[in-house]
Amino acid sequence: MKLLVRHQTIYRYAASAGRVAMRLKLMPVDTPAQTVLEWQVSINEVPLTAFRPNSYGEREAIWIRHDRLDNATIVAEGLVETRECHGVVGHLNSRVDPRYFLRDTRLTCASDGIAAMARDLPAQDGPLATLHALSAAVSDAVHYRAGVTTSETTAAEAFALGAGVCQDHAQIFIAAARSIGIPARYVSGYLLAGDGNALHETHGWAEAWLPSLGWIGFDPSNRVCVTERYLRLASGLDADDAAPIRGSVTVAGDIWIDADVRIAQAEEGVEQRQLQKQQQQSTSPSDPQG
Known part of the structure; x- marks a missing residue:
């Protein structure tokens, strides 16, 4: 089965953030149950390429901004072929x-x-x-x-x-x-x-x-x-350790987070642009717990 995914997370800051640091675990890796065919992660439309292997055999990246920032839009998207391995x-x-x-x-x-x-x-x-x-x-x-x-x-x-x-x-x-x-x-x-x-x-x-x-x-x-x-x-070790996005921010004021995941079976003819259009039309927050 080929799964097409677009995972978008938007951080908005009431007052411009002076420093933002994020750890991102948004890059899937090949396993006996899945093969990554295409995948990319971007922040504010700039591709993030600094993913490195960690001790778990997975990939993660650190993203830091020291200048003032009003919002950060993180998009992870791609195509992964999955296989039935009975868990x-x-x-x-x-x-x-x-x-x-x-x-x-x-x-x-x-x-x-x-x-x-x-x-x-x-x-x-x-x-x-x-x-x-x-x-x-x-x-x-x-x-x-x-x-x-x-x-x-x-x-x-x-x-x-x-x-x-x-x-x-x-x-x-x-x-x-x-x-x-x-x-x-x-x-x-x-x-x-x-x-x-x-x-x-x-x-x-x-x-x-x-x-x-x-x-x-x-x-x-x-x-x-x-x-x-x-x-x-x-x-x-737990949900916090495995979180796709974790971070810290220096900011005075509130922070709003809108997260949205679109996933479809690629064989159904769902185009990536369709997933993107759906997200642009709906910005309801998600429950990160599932």
Whole structure:
């Protein structure tokens, strides 16, 4: 499947920013599940070419402006061919030992309830079956409900609330997997909706490590392992670490952020200019949690 993506994020500053620094994880890389055919990232229509490999085997860039800035428009767009691998991403080109992803963070520290959920799973036929059961248990325990959590909500808080979105589901899965000794990490990317309609936000899911298979993608929000409809951007210890855009700004006044993702199957004849036109016609903010 070939997926055509245009991801646009606009930052507007009430007062001109004196300094802006951003870390961008907006450049997908080839994996057994995807091949990048075309991709580019631009800021205020200037191509950004400073992407470099990081220790995870992915690519990121740092963008800094010291002069006054009223707005920044970041566009990531391109064409990626995806393949059905039944969730198995495999052994990626990483310099980080998978055991690193047993580390807790503020967002992924397992509460007693999360640990008990993982510990009390019915006996399974091996660790892969355990991970499938864990993904289902997270979905059962935390109902998908937008607007009740934020990007700062921890796995423990969302689990206690019993509701949340894809970020919460993924981080609860990660916390639970780590509590039973299985390395797990957060993944940011894009998902083509089941009905083929364009989405307007990024998506988040989890990957867990098994020595025999490598990394395996689980999406508790949709009760599936990742499929060819998923396009992987970046990974990290939690949603903050894997965020496509993180930054700091020196500014007096408010900051507004409008983010929009358009994704379509290229075989359907959707032209890149059509995605761009849709974004220009609609500037509604997105929920970065998915």
